[in-house]
Amino acid sequence: MRISDRSEDFLAIVCVSGELDQATVPELRERLSSLLDEGARWLLLDMRELEFIDSSGLGVLIAAARRAGEAGGELTVVCARPNVLRVFDISGTRELLNLRQEEAQARELLAECRQRATAASQAGDSHDPNQP
């Protein structure tokens, strides 16, 4: 497995390639944790070059998605390889992980969610001026 990440605008983009199993999961878990610790909450995981995933790989993604959600953000996964898609499908995690097959769709989704979050907090501000 190889991981690289970069931040772009409000997004944290993480590319994961190779094989994601119990042997490589710790490295990805750490990387995602650091990013979340540093305040990243709009995560785009580019897994188009990922060749293998199993339930331990899903576990890290599910945990990171939960943390991003708790921070008011969202995690999306971009994936196109049929064997990897199949594992998302069978595990029923497609929706939870906001799976998209193209990067543009994932960016769009995150932009929309962020817009909605911003609008909601502004609406919240104007309706409840006592809130900080």
Next chain:
Amino acid sequence: MRISDRSEDFLAIVCVSGELDQATVPELRERLSSLLDEGARWLLLDMRELEFIDSSGLGVLIAAARRAGEAGGELTVVCARPNVLRVFDISGTRELLNLRQEEAQARELLAECRQRATAASQAGDSHDPNQP
């Protein structure tokens, strides 16, 4: 391993790709035998796409080279992958198998050998008119 062959002018060109070991040697041995049985004696073995060879692979090539020589022809091997070249080198079979790293060089060699063979047989004819 995959084998394909074609004849071109006086040449029999055999392309061998994949892995050549005890498991795949029988198929190559048969193919080369049939060609030699059918009268081919100028053989160009294109092994540029061969990924693996061991001594059982060398064995088939050595046997075919010997048969081609006995029929008055020649066998050449084209090979460029370092790991395959190394096995030819260490086994000391580079010369015996007329190893070349480019196809053009192998064609040239076979054309020259054939010219020499033709010239020799013609010289033989004119010097000894009693020979058939």
Next chain:
Amino acid sequence: MTRTSLEVVQLTIPPHPRYLSLARLLVGGLGAQSKLTVEDLDDMKVAVSEAITNAIDHAYEPDAPGEIIIRYRPSEGQLVVEVEDSGSGFDPDKLDTSPPVPDLEGGLGLYLVRELADQVKVESAPGSGTKVIITKRAHG
């Protein structure tokens, strides 16, 4: 060394995740001989990884010695893979076989194995190790 006339390929690894990918390599290498499609083999690779990961996670104490034996029985039209450990074991009747809740991190392993394989047999009992037998047929 016992002799056997069955065509079995056997891989033995220590209970450490770094050897998982080797077990998958053999699924790929034996798959061609079994006439399984690429899709069948991909399914089998996940199933085998899950069974071995379970043995690593649940059978032995962390860093304790132990062996995991993976037996491959390829034949034309199907590949059977057995994953055996001699660790803690468990009661398979107490397994929850309902589809797991997708936002929980655990309990997915054996569910995936069942969904991806054509047949799965779990032989286990507390104290006597576990054997998971996974069959995948060619769906060409």
Next chain:
Amino acid sequence: MTRTSLEVVQLTIPPHPRYLSLARLLVGGLGAQSKLTVEDLDDMKVAVSEAITNAIDHAYEPDAPGEIIIRYRPSEGQLVVEVEDSGSGFDPDKLDTSPPVPDLEGGLGLYLVRELADQVKVESAPGSGTKVIITKRAHG
């Protein structure tokens, strides 16, 4: 099943050439862990193939049952592979270790193993099987 604390990966195959490529796959898979270069691994793949081919050709009667055990001991900086059969065996002292004549088809196997490995040990005796231990160090 015996427990062992050594980090050994073991592959057991029937004496048939169709399983040769599996043994090479594991050399490739374990090589990264041993920090061997691609060239080192290529050499080891040939050496291992030769030793297994010898066991297939010489240890057992054609189509007779039997097992070939391949043990991989990866460590940082080297990979040791043992190829063991329980077949006919032979007297290693009677081996001709001079460079083979290049236009003969046989007798190349063990010569290549010696040239490609850093160390080779052949343990064999008529009637008691053969074990060939091949060491390749990282030359990175």
